[in-house]
Amino acid sequence: MLDIDGIRLLQTSPGFAEAVERAYGRRRRPRCLCRPEGIEMYIARLADGHIVKRMPGTGDRHAPACTSFEPPAELSGVRPLLGSAIREDPETGLIQLKLGFPMSRRPGRPGPARPASATGTVSSSCNRLSLRALLHYLWDQAELTRxxxxFxxxxxWGVVRRQLMRAASRMVTCGEPLLVRLEVPEPFTVEQQDAISARRRTRWVAASCPGDGKGSMLLLVAEVKEIAPGRHGYKAVIKHLPDLAFTLDxxxxxxxxxxxEQELGLWGASDGSHLIVIATFGVGAEGLPRVVELSLMTVTEHWLPVETVAEKQLLDRLVRNRRSFTKLLRYGMRHEGEMPILVLTDQGETTQPVFAEEVDHPCSDPAGTARGA
Known part of the structure; x- marks a missing residue:
């Protein structure tokens, strides 16, 4: 329930979109009524309308069952990046991102051919986003960790893509909208194959020609079908892109x-898992995409990120027991820094962080089966 300019409305209420638009024009801030005192929100303008967002740094003040709830930043790896690599402006609704990897190459100068490092290539001052950290931020903002x-x-994949694109629509980097460079493949159908391919070619041509003498690169977020030797060199085959492969040296x-090795092993061990790639790539004169730098993330059949078999088993058990939770992500934080795996959000007015040692302990029951459905 929201208080919008003195009127209480649900997002499903008739006239909700119109009330939000009027409040945006009058520069009025809605209040979320998940708490008796109300919590101030802000309205962001999107290409397809307006959206009510929580104010930066207030996610943990909302009730755990509220759609605007977010675990405290201190519990995940995002905390050191806020205010430096990630800056959200509640006046405009835009999120400024500083990237720790190049999105352009000068003619004749090849880009780095390396996967992201173990720490995700975040600099020691935490003022830049690595590929891994950017993928985690997109996943968080798309609410795919919830x-x-x-659900x-x-x-x-259509739902995942829509939520990723909607989240990215508020992000700006390198002086332009992230969506200009972002390629998240459309769900493929044979009937729409030609139209899908034409739209993709148009996006790639526009994004690859900045007109400043540099070779512009694009950013891929997609599900991997196969990474293997090809007829010449190596290739990454992407689901929903059956008509071409991405080359790797x-x-x-x-x-x-x-x-x-860990992500690939976890992906291969379960038929229901998905492997997500985030990569920078350039498009050659022949129209073929070539990967420059990449990072991988394993997710469950429900698209929830996992790092170990124990994590996957825990999440699968929670899903079976009809629990509600938010998965926490490292954003490149080293494994030496202990942090919870997730936060249970179905405990009434409180939340319960679950740590790895609780999962591994033979006498513990972090899934809380006694409090299941």
Missing amino acids: WQPG AGRRS EALYNRLERRF
């Missing part, structure tokens, strides 16, 4: 096998 029983059976292929 789970509740009603079961409703997350397809031998050095990058060999390094990613070593660097992402």
Whole structure:
């Protein structure tokens, strides 16, 4: 429930969109009524309308069952990045991102052919986002780390793409909207193959020609079908892009096998898992995409990120027991820094962080099966 300019409305209420638009024009701030005192929100303008967002740094003040709830930043790896690599402006609704990897190459100067490092290439001052950290931020902002029983059976790649694109629509980097460079493949259908391919070619041509003498690169976020040797060199085959493969040079292929052994192993061990890639890539004169730098993330069948078999088993158990929770992400934080795996959000007015040692302890029951459905 929101208080919009003195009127109480649900997002499903008739006239909600119109009330939000009027409040935006009058520069009025809505209040979320998940708490008796109300919590101030702000309205961001999107290409397809307006959206009510929580004010920066207030997510943990909302009730755990509220859609605007967010675990305290201190529990995940995002905290050191806020205010430096990530800056949200409640006046405009835009989020400024500083990237720790290049998005352009000068003619004749090849880009780095390496996967993201173990720390995600975040600099020591935490003022830049690595590929891994950017992927985690997109996943968080798209609310793909959140789970509740009603989501079961409703997350397809089409839903994942829509939420990622909507989250990215408020982000700006390198002086332009992130969406200009972002490629998240459309769900593929044979009937729409030609139209989908034409739209993709148009996006790639526009994004690859900045007119400043540099070779502009694009950013891919997609599900991997296969990474393997090709007829010449190596290739990454992407789901929903059946008509072309992304090429990798031998050095990058060999390094990613070593660097992402854990992610690849976890993906291969479960038929229901998905492997997500985030990569910078350039498009050659022949129209073929070539990967420059990449990072990988394993997710469950419900698109929830996991790093170990124990994490996956825990999340699967929570889903079966109809629990609600938010998965926490490292954003490149080293594994030496202990942090919770997730926060349970179905405990009434309180939340419960769950740590790795609780999962591994033989006498513990972090899934809380006694409090299930």
